[in-house]
Amino acid sequence: MITSGRILERLKHDTAAHHAAAEQQLDLDNRLRNSAAYAALLGRLYGFYQPLETALGRVDGYEELGIHFEERSKALNLAKDLAALGQAIGSFPLCPAPRVPSLGDALGRMYVLEGATLGGRIVSRMVEARLGYTAERGGAFFTNYGDRVGAMWTAFRSALVQFATTPETEQQLVAAATDTFERFNSWLASTREVL
Known part of the structure; x- marks a missing residue:
């Protein structure tokens, strides 16, 4: 159970x-208009998630906070979805990965990725209704964790509270989360007209 922790409110x-x-950059009405636009979105997301997750995977210390990093990978489901749509992952550009020098930096970046998983539940319903893709075929990314999404989010929030014990560790988390959002928004905006 999460005790207190102003870090959650601050983030x-x-x-x-x-x-x-x-949310504005995602422009889901446009990007879910047909299968080609959806595949392009998945490819763009893969290009962001894959390098970032690789960088995050090089950091030590997750286990001490109860986080099993491997089970939180989203790039694997993006690759699975792209394959189901007949897309080669090598055909999509990759975003330059940020430098991730510490556990605090990693957790701040993960805050953005983990939070997006919550919204994925809503998007998955849109994807299935508009395009017919399900968790089993073409919609695995937006259904990450399945019925465990709430428990996974609660566990991650608890880890943030456990980590953020000083003003310095709080600032690390906020700075990394902010930078990740900025990188994500720039990444989507840079090819908006192509998608």
């Missing part, structure tokens, strides 16, 4: 504008 507050910008 939500300090990244709110970036989160809103990300």
